[in-house]
Amino acid sequence: MKKTVLVWASQTGNTADAAGLIADEIGRDDIDMFDVANLTITRLLDYDMLVIGTPTWGLGELPDVWLNAFPVLDELDLTGKRAAFFGLGDQLVYGEWYLDAMGILHDRFVARGVSVVGHWPNDSYELSASKALREGAFVGLALDADNQHHLTKDRIRKWVCSIRPFLD
Ligand SMILES: Cc1cc2nc3c(=O)[nH]c(=O)nc-3n(C[C@H](O)[C@H](O)[C@H](O)COP(=O)(O)O)c2cc1C
Numbered sequence: 001m002k003k004t005v006l007v008w009a010s011q012t013g014n015t016a017d018a019a020g021l022i023a024d025e026i027g028r029d030d031i032d033m034f035d036v037a038n039l040t041i042t043r044l045l046d047y048d049m050l051v052i053g054t055p056t057w058g059l060g061e062l063p064d065v066w067l068n069a070f071p072v073l074d075e076l077d078l079t080g081k082r083a084a085f086f087g088l089g090d091q092l093v094y095g096e097w098y099l100d101a102m103g104i105l106h107d108r109f110v111a112r113g114v115s116v117v118g119h120w121p122n123d124s125y126e127l128s129a130s131k132a133l134r135e136g137a138f139v140g141l142a143l144d145a146d147n148q149h150h151l152t153k154d155r156i157r158k159w160v161c162s163i164r165p166f167l168d
Contacts, residue, residue, distance in 0.1 A: 002082075002167055003046065004031040007039055008053035009063040014145040015055045015088045021153060022051065022086065025160040026167060037065040041072040048081055049167060050114065052105060052140075055088040060100030060131065070108065079113030084163045085140025086118075087132055092147050095127040099142055103131030106139040116140075118163040124151075 006023055010016035016035070023033055031051070034043075044050060057063055087102030110116060120138040132138050141159040143152055 001030050002048040004049040004051065004167055005044065005047040006031050006033045006051040006053070007036050007044075008034075008086075009036050009065045010053075010055060010088075011057060011063055012055075014143075015053050015086075018086060018088060018143055018145070018152065018156065019053055021156050022053075022160060025156055026051075030167070035065075036069055039069075041069050042076065044073075044076060044078065044081075050078075050081060050083040050109070051086070051163075052083055052109065053086040053088070054101045054105050056094065056097060056099055056101035059094070060097030062101040062104055066101070066105060073108065073112065076112050078109065081114050082117050082166050083109050083114040084116070084118035084166070085109075085132075086143060086159070087138075087140060088143050088145055090146040091125050091127045091144050096129050098125070098127040098130045098144075099132040099138065100130060102138070102140055102142075103133070106132065117166045118159060120155075120159060 008019040087099040089099040091098045
């Protein structure tokens with residue numbers, strides 16, 4: 001098992017709930033879990049595999065707790081590590097900015113040297129634009145607790161299955 005950490009931000013609990021389901025699916029004994037607000041960011045260096053989650057707030061913005069992490073994150077060399085991303089957003093009300101924060105976070109981590117796994121198909125979503133879309137796929141798991149809550153568990157199960165080879 002690769003040394004794996006799951007790190008998320010959450011303002012109203014949806015991303016925290018998704019993090020819990022992802023942890024259950026991976027196996028809680030096999031990972032460490034942190035709300036990014038409680039993580040010393042340099043501890044990311046201790047892990048091989050980073051599972052990173054964020055909601056999008058404002059109009060396509062990251063939560064402050066992620067922004068606060070950037071000064072330290074931007075100094076880290078994460079070369080050789082893998083990262084998988086998951087994002088929460090509302091594709092109907094915020095369809096011009098759906099999951100933008102996941103795309104922004106992805107770019108920030110890629111700039112530190114991670115290689116990304118766990119891309120996710122963009123069919124079965126309605127949106128007009130997203131910074132989390134690259135070449136027709138999301139950079140990570142796309143969740144929508146506001147409009148597609150009933151799909152969350154199944155999406156998580158399939159996504160964890162797709163990243164499983166990088167966890168073992
Ligand atoms: C004021 C407000 C702004 C939001 N802005 C966006 C947005 O720009 N893009 C998006 O995809 N979702 C947006 N959302 C939806 C949230 O990301 C969504 O409800 C998410 O599940 C919240 O996650 P959390 O409970 O972990 O904070 C917004 C929601 C609110 C209430």
